[in-house]
Amino acid sequence: xxxxxxxxxxxxxxxxxxxxxxxxxxxxxxxxxxxxxxxxxxxxxxxxxxxxxxxxxxxxxxxxxxxxxxxxxxxxxxxxxxxxxxxxxxxxxxxxxxxxxxxxxxxxxxxxxxxxxxxxxxxxxxxxxxxxxxxxxxxxxxxxxxxxxxxxxxxxxxxxxxxxxxxxxxxxxxxxxxxxxxxxxxxxxxxxxxxxxxxxxxxxxxxxxxxxxxxxxxxxxxxxxxxxxxxxxxxxxxxxxxxxxxxxxxxxxxxxxxxxxxxxxxxxxxxxxxxxxxxxxxxxxxxxxxxxxxxxxxxxxxxxxxxxxxxxxxxxxxxxxxxxxxxxxxxxxxxxxx
Amino acid sequence: xxxxxxxxxxxxxxxxxxxxxxxxxxxxxxxxxxxxxxxxxxxxxxxxxxxxxxxxxxxxxxxxxxxxxxxxxxxxxxxxxxxxxxxxxxxxxxxxxxxxxxxxxxxxxxxxxxxxxxxxxxxxxxxxxxxxxxxxxxxxxxxxxxxxxxxxxxxxxxxxxxxxxxxxxxxxxxxxxxxxxxxxxxxxxxxxxxxxxxxxxxxxxxxxxxxxxxxxxxxxxxxxxxxxxxxxxxxxxxxxxxxxxxxxxxxxxxxxxxxxxxxxxxxxxxxxxxxxxxxxxxxxxxxxxxxxxxxxxxxxxxxxxxxxxxxxxxxxxxxxxxxxxxxxxxxxxxxxxx
Numbered sequence: 001x002x003x004x005x006x007x008x009x010x011x012x013x014x015x016x017x018x019x020x021x022x023x024x025x026x027x028x029x030x031x032x033x034x035x036x037x038x039x040x041x042x043x044x045x046x047x048x049x050x051x052x053x054x055x056x057x058x059x060x061x062x063x064x065x066x067x068x069x070x071x072x073x074x075x076x077x078x079x080x081x082x083x084x085x086x087x088x089x090x091x092x093x094x095x096x097x098x099x100x101x102x103x104x105x106x107x108x109x110x111x112x113x114x115x116x117x118x119x120x121x122x123x124x125x126x127x128x129x130x131x132x133x134x135x136x137x138x139x140x141x142x143x144x145x146x147x148x149x150x151x152x153x154x155x156x157x158x159x160x161x162x163x164x165x166x167x168x169x170x171x172x173x174x175x176x177x178x179x180x181x182x183x184x185x186x187x188x189x190x191x192x193x194x195x196x197x198x199x200x201x202x203x204x205x206x207x208x209x210x211x212x213x214x215x216x217x218x219x220x221x222x223x224x225x226x227x228x229x230x231x232x233x234x235x236x237x238x239x240x241x242x243x244x245x246x247x248x249x250x251x252x253x254x255x256x257x258x259x260x261x262x263x264x265x266x267x268x269x270x271x272x273x274x275x276x277x278x279x280x281x282x283x284x285x286x287x288x289x290x291x292x293x294x295x296x297x298x299x300x301x302x303x304x305x306x307x308x309x310x311x312x313x314x315x316x317x318x319x320x321x322x323x324x325x326x327x328x329x330x331x332x333x334x335x336x337x338x
Numbered sequence: 339x340x341x342x343x344x345x346x347x348x349x350x351x352x353x354x355x356x357x358x359x360x361x362x363x364x365x366x367x368x369x370x371x372x373x374x375x376x377x378x379x380x381x382x383x384x385x386x387x388x389x390x391x392x393x394x395x396x397x398x399x400x401x402x403x404x405x406x407x408x409x410x411x412x413x414x415x416x417x418x419x420x421x422x423x424x425x426x427x428x429x430x431x432x433x434x435x436x437x438x439x440x441x442x443x444x445x446x447x448x449x450x451x452x453x454x455x456x457x458x459x460x461x462x463x464x465x466x467x468x469x470x471x472x473x474x475x476x477x478x479x480x481x482x483x484x485x486x487x488x489x490x491x492x493x494x495x496x497x498x499x500x501x502x503x504x505x506x507x508x509x510x511x512x513x514x515x516x517x518x519x520x521x522x523x524x525x526x527x528x529x530x531x532x533x534x535x536x537x538x539x540x541x542x543x544x545x546x547x548x549x550x551x552x553x554x555x556x557x558x559x560x561x562x563x564x565x566x567x568x569x570x571x572x573x574x575x576x577x578x579x580x581x582x583x584x585x586x587x588x589x590x591x592x593x594x595x596x597x598x599x600x601x602x603x604x605x606x607x608x609x610x611x612x613x614x615x616x617x618x619x620x621x622x623x624x625x626x627x628x629x630x631x632x633x634x635x636x637x638x639x640x641x642x643x644x645x646x647x648x649x650x651x652x653x654x655x656x657x658x659x660x661x662x663x664x665x666x667x668x669x670x671x672x673x674x675x676x
Contacts, residue, residue: 028496030499084460087452088456088457116499122422122498123495123496125463126495138477139478150468151468155367158366158368160457161370161371164454183367
């Protein structure tokens with residue numbers, strides 16, 4: 001499966017987004033805070049959310065340019081969630097650079113860095129909503145986007161809380177897991193795709209299909225991410241394998257394994273899950289067990305099912321090049337693990 | 339000076355706000371997060387921001403009811419900033435209850451509580467913007483409110499960062515201090531007062547006057563708060579005297595004292611400022627010095643000046659009972675120290 005990130009139609013849009021983000025985050029009234037706000041957004045990222053919003057807007061009515069600013073609002077909000085999530089997850093690195101709260105070059109005092117990271121996240125959140133107010137669309141559309149985006153952030157906060165709470169339980173059901181990632185990850189893809197269709201003045205049926213497409217692709221994306229955490233090449237992903245295991249995340253793979261493992265396998269998994277001091281050998285051993293229980297294969301199968309369902313949603317959209325790319329996107333999202 | 343919080347016109351509005359907040363925060367999709375979101379808003383608070391928005395809206399065109407929901411959006415955002423600020427300031431109590439991050443009954447693990455408090459704040463932030471989308475006003479007005487509110491939150495984050503950064507310096511100027519509290523505190527009063535006038539479809543001149551009134555009253559309010567921290571009765575304020583000194587806050591009083599104290603007074607102040615282990619005796623001794631340098635008197639004088647300037651702004655508004663109350667409000671804000 002080719003990496004669709006390199007498709008000219010994606011690259012072109014991403015470059016426009018990149019340029020606009022640089023401009024938007026180039027000025028602020030308090031330089032020390034601005035520097036913090038620039039950190040994650042300037043450290044890379046595929047800009048899938050804005051590209052996604054532009055693609056659906058272009059697909060529905062060639063309105064990609066108008067949707068870009070909305071997509072950037074989501075990208076800033078996405079970056080706000082990353083900054084805060086990294087504190088909550090006690091992460092050390094992100095996009096190959098130190099997390100804000102973990103970077104001693106920012107400030108020697110740990111509490112100062114923590115406070116700074118919280119404030120930087122809040123500022124990115126606010127900046128996202130400020131950008132939303134400037135979207136080139138009617139007031140009625142902007143109001144609708146405001147409602148959807150605010151509801152989205154609330155849902156993401158709920159998903160994040162579920163994620164933290166689930167890490168303390170061993171009886172998470174597949175249904176609970178899916179609800180959690182639907183909120184934590186898929187809601188943003190949903191809002192991006194839906195927002196593009198709203199800005200393009202699509203029919204309610206098109207808007208709803210784009211929303212559903214975003215949800216299904218987003219769920220597939222997260223399941224694939226969970227698999228990449230276990231099987232990915234650290235040199236490419238920029239982080240050590242099995243980070244989710246150390247953090248005790250209840251991924252679909254773990255949920256499946258806890259329900260299907262033998263007693264001795266289960267014991268081993270439980271001993272490593274959420275153990276921040278687990279050795280690389282213990283992590284690799286756990287990954288082996290997750291393979292042996294068929295849990296990784298199972299997760300792959302589920303991800304592919306979501307991808308297939310996502311592609312079904314596209315059928316009500318105009319049949320054009322953008323629809324083709326969205327279709328490839330659904331494939332790529334779950335197949336980037338291969 | 340009578341406490342205007344007990345005026346029937348204030349009480350009546352506050353009770354409506356109270357009821358609406360209870361209703362708005364009574365349902366959510368994830369109960370454990372919802373409980374956290376309820377905590378600060380349900381623990382009290384004078385609801386000045388919504389009352390303020392309702393008063394200006396009523397003053398301009400009897401539109402207080404329509405402005406209530408906007409005021410509540412601000413109140414939720416205000417509560418979000420309190421939750422996050424309390425983490426940043428390492429506060430222990432707020433409104434006579436334990437801060438979320440400090441309450442062991444929520445969870446025994448310190449990091450869990452920290453993460454929870456961050457997430458609760460984010461959720462209140464999102465809820466505020468969701469409410470904004472539902473304000474009973476035209477789409478054009480809602481869009482304007484969105485822009486103003488987002489800009490406000492960004493400014494508050496800047497003010498918060500300045501506050502933290504200033505605590506590491508001894509050469510803060512009065513101008514820097516005023517800029518900081520204008521962002522951190524006054525912006526929200528500004529947006530409340532201005533928003534009321536916008537919703538009431540006031541003239542641009544009325545809107546601008548309300549905005550300016552809010553700014554000036556907000557600055558006076560913060561200076562008065564700084565004085566209350568030093569002179570207030572702990573049984574009434576619900577917190578120990580001199581908390582700001584322990585936290586190393588550069589209030590107007592401290593800024594004035596550092597510039598005007600004798601060498602030995604300055605030494606004493608510096609030794610206690612930002613010292614979390616300062617004894618009550620050391621705190622009282624510092625307060626005595628701040629009195630002797632004339633710094634508290636000076637701050638009182640400045641607060642009164644802001645209050646007078648605020649009252650000037652009201653002159654372009656219709657001369658009615660609400661304007662009278664806004665006028666009393668400006669007096670009360672700075673005189674509640676007496």
